[in-house]
Amino acid sequence: MFSEGRLAELTLAEALNDALHVELERDERTLVMGEDVGRAGGVFRVTAGLRDRFGPDRCVDTPLAEAGIMGTAVGLCMAGWRPVCEMQYDAFSYPGLDQLITHVGRYRWRTGGRMEFPITVRMPYGGGVKAPELHEDSPETYYVHTPGVKVAIPSTPADAKGLLAAAIRDPDPVVVLEPKLHYRTMRGEVPEGEHVVPLGRARVAREGDDVTLVAYGSMVPLCEQAADALAGEASVEVLDIRSLRPLDEDALLASAAKTGRVVIVQEAPRTLGFAAELAAILAEKAILDLRGPVLRVTGYDVPFPFWKLEDYYLPSLERVVDAARRLLAF
Amino acid sequence: MAQVLPAERDLRRVIGDGDGVPDGEVEGLDEQALVDLYRSLVLLRTYDERSVVYHRQGRIGTYAIFWNHEAMQAGAVHALSDDDWIFPSYRESAIGLLRGMPAATVLSWWRGHPAGWWNPADYNVGSICVPIATHVPHAAGLAWGKKLDGEPSVAIAFFGDGATSEGAFHEGANFAGVMSAPLILLCNNNQWAISTPLSAQTAAETLADKAVGYGMPGVRVDGADVLAVYEAVREAAERARAGGGPTFVEAVTYRCAPHATADDPRAYIDLERVEEERARECVGRYDGYLRRLGVLDDALTEEIRGEAAEMLRRGIAEAESLPEPDPAVVFEWAYAEPPPALAHDLAELRRVLGGSLG
Numbered sequence: 296m297f298s299e300g301r302l303a304e305l306t307l308a309e310a311l312n313d314a315l316h317v318e319l320e321r322d323e324r325t326l327v328m329g330e331d332v333g334r335a336g337g338v339f340r341v342t343a344g345l346r347d348r349f350g351p352d353r354c355v356d357t358p359l360a361e362a363g364i365m366g367t368a369v370g371l372c373m374a375g376w377r378p379v380c381e382m383q384y385d386a387f388s389y390p391g392l393d394q395l396i397t398h399v400g401r402y403r404w405r406t407g408g409r410m411e412f413p414i415t416v417r418m419p420y421g422g423g424v425k426a427p428e429l430h431e432d433s434p435e436t437y438y439v440h441t442p443g444v445k446v447a448i449p450s451t452p453a454d455a456k457g458l459l460a461a462a463i464r465d466p467d468p469v470v471v472l473e474p475k476l477h478y479r480t481m482r483g484e485v486p487e488g489e490h491v492v493p494l495g496r497a498r499v500a501r502e503g504d505d506v507t508l509v510a511y512g513s514m515v516p517l518c519e520q521a522a523d524a525l526a527g528e529a530s531v532e533v534l535d536i537r538s539l540r541p542l543d544e545d546a547l548l549a550s551a552a553k554t555g556r557v558v559i560v561q562e563a564p565r566t567l568g569f570a571a572e573l574a575a576i577l578a579e580k581a582i583l584d585l586r587g588p589v590l591r592v593t594g595y596d597v598p599f600p601f602w603k604l605e606d607y608y609l610p611s612l613e614r615v616v617d618a619a620r621r622l623l624a625f
Numbered sequence: 626m627a628q629v630l631p632a633e634r635d636l637r638r639v640i641g642d643g644d645g646v647p648d649g650e651v652e653g654l655d656e657q658a659l660v661d662l663y664r665s666l667v668l669l670r671t672y673d674e675r676s677v678v679y680h681r682q683g684r685i686g687t688y689a690i691f692w693n694h695e696a697m698q699a700g701a702v703h704a705l706s707d708d709d710w711i712f713p714s715y716r717e718s719a720i721g722l723l724r725g726m727p728a729a730t731v732l733s734w735w736r737g738h739p740a741g742w743w744n745p746a747d748y749n750v751g752s753i754c755v756p757i758a759t760h761v762p763h764a765a766g767l768a769w770g771k772k773l774d775g776e777p778s779v780a781i782a783f784f785g786d787g788a789t790s791e792g793a794f795h796e797g798a799n800f801a802g803v804m805s806a807p808l809i810l811l812c813n814n815n816q817w818a819i820s821t822p823l824s825a826q827t828a829a830e831t832l833a834d835k836a837v838g839y840g841m842p843g844v845r846v847d848g849a850d851v852l853a854v855y856e857a858v859r860e861a862a863e864r865a866r867a868g869g870g871p872t873f874v875e876a877v878t879y880r881c882a883p884h885a886t887a888d889d890p891r892a893y894i895d896l897e898r899v900e901e902e903r904a905r906e907c908v909g910r911y912d913g914y915l916r917r918l919g920v921l922d923d924a925l926t927e928e929i930r931g932e933a934a935e936m937l938r939r940g941i942a943e944a945e946s947l948p949e950p951d952p953a954v955v956f957e958w959a960y961a962e963p964p965p966a967l968a969h970d971l972a973e974l975r976r977v978l979g980g981s982l983g
Contacts, residue, residue, distance in 0.1 A: 369763045372766075373746070374766070410746060
């Protein structure tokens with residue numbers, strides 16, 4: 296991690312906007328493209344100011360075409376550009392999955408590793424925001440399951456800036472999922488100027504000895520609340536995975552070895568979600584360290600419900616605390 | 626923005642029939658250029674015919690035949706400069722040969738050997754696109770990127786009639802129109818998408834009609850007339866370089882070979898129509914044109930065919946002499962910086978490969 300030392304108090308959305316300004320300033324081959332990213336500055340204002348600062352050729356309002364955005368980004372890479380694509384919402388990225396799976400993740404491989412495709416795809420993700428259907432999905436599994444693609448999900452303003460910067464500088468395609476629930480509700484200290492958080496390193500959000508809550512993105516603050524709620528009962532560690540690929544297995548295994556108890560929290564549907572992968576790694580590599588089963592607290596295997604019901608679907612403080620208590624009592 | 630007129634419906638032709646239809650002429654093509662074009666046609670034809678044989682001999686895998694599509698490939702490439710980018714579908718798998726790519730590279734691709742992977746920047750030829758139409762946005766993006774840099778390069782994307790039904794075609798064409806990208810959309814309308822006829826693919830009267838919806842000119846050419854393709858692509862490239870944006874070129878022909886070596890078209894295709902098309906196939910027509918012009922004779926034909934056959938002989942020998950790829954290749958090329966788990970996987974694979982089942 297390198298930065299200039301000074302800190303600013305920013306929201307998560309402002310931190311992302313800061314990263315984009317810094318990275319576009321730093322590398323003139325970088326451009327931002329997506330629906331409504333230019334004139335409007337993005338529906339969440341994450342790209343605000345870029346068009347004025349860098350011009351319409353480096354902050355491009357594209358046609359409404361997610362596969363076209365990811366597909367033309369592949370061609371832009373071949374012309375030597377470094378595109379940062381915005382998908383307007385998590386579930387609106389699905390038309391782009393075709394390009395992501397068939398080309399973005401494969402093109403380098405089919406050139407025998409001789410051509411780079413430094414595409415960044417960023418999108419707001421996750422629920423709890425009382426929005427219409429298909430505005431609250433957690434699609435990380437689709438992306439992590441795509442070979443050739445890396446995936447990062449920040450949970451703090453500082454990590455949002457640093458991971459987005461790392462993604463933009465990375466020679467490989469990186470998908471960055473941004474917890475939209477916390478775009479404006481979370482503030483934090485963010486290093487000014489260049490700030491990079493390397494991919495592949497988890498963050499211990501809170502140290503503890505009795506049980507580890509493993510999460511990423513918008514579930515990290517929830518797990519911290521759970522740690523507070525359990526204070527006096529148990530010493531809770533919270534591990535923020537933040538880079539799903541490459542994954543910091545060492546940090547996961549170290550925490551499991553330390554506490555012997557692991558609860559994994561994700562808001563995506565349960566089956567084959569990223570929690571399942573983490574649980575499998577613990578089963579393969581940490582079995583003798585564990586004092587109880589690896590538990591999961593997840594969304595359910597149903598479409599994300601209408602928002603009057605979303606609190607029943609999303610992992611809640613009660614469900615996380617309940618899982619931790621069950622594990623502690625095992 | 627220039628006014629976009631409805632697409633031309635008539636097929637452009639240059640080559641006559643040596644009888645009632647007179648030969649035309651393409652301005653600016655001298656004798657050497659005409660013969661070079663012939664050389665490319667023969668090279669592609671030889672590659673295709675030899676590949677079918679190699680497949681039957683078990684020396685390459687399933688192969689997508691492009692017999693009688695050589696004119697649209699060679700005509701287009703000769704109308705472009707080496708700085709222009711080509712985005713082939715699997716139907717144009719050997720188009721890199723026209724940019725100096727070794728035959729062994731393309732043959733290796735069809736042999737499933739990683740020596741068949743190339744760096745697109747070495748030839749300005751994108752990877753062979755297997756899924757339908759998904760490379761159209763790549764070509765649009767490349768063209769847009771070159772335009773942003775003020776470079777004069779144009780891109781051309783080859784795709785079939787069936788590809789125009791795909792969303793990726795629409796998104797790529799629309800992007801190119803909006804960005805006024807220097808792109809040529811070359812639609813190989815051979816009227817069949819495996820077994821599905823054009824009538825089941827679109828209700829449009831012609832595929833070139835789609836161009837107007839993207840704000841670009843659409844033209845139709847006889848896809849087996851190499852000079853008509855050449856002229857249409859040259860015109861499109863000139864317009865693109867001058868800032869006039871993309872063009873849709875519909876090259877019309879009739880598929881007179883199986884879709885691929887695994888396909889038997891007798892169940893669905895019009896065999897009489899196939900015979901008609903074979904009788905007017907593109908290499909023979911151009912051969913006749915050049916002979917009527919007096920620039921080609923038996924001796925030159927033999928020399929050119931001999932060169933092509935020799936290139937293929939050497940190509941398949943070279944491809945077959947390549948060593949088996951190392952297992953590390955499975956893991957190495959997907960990422961510039963592979964995730965650590967892959968190194969572990971490779972070590973495990975080597976350990977198991979080095980062991981014994983006994």
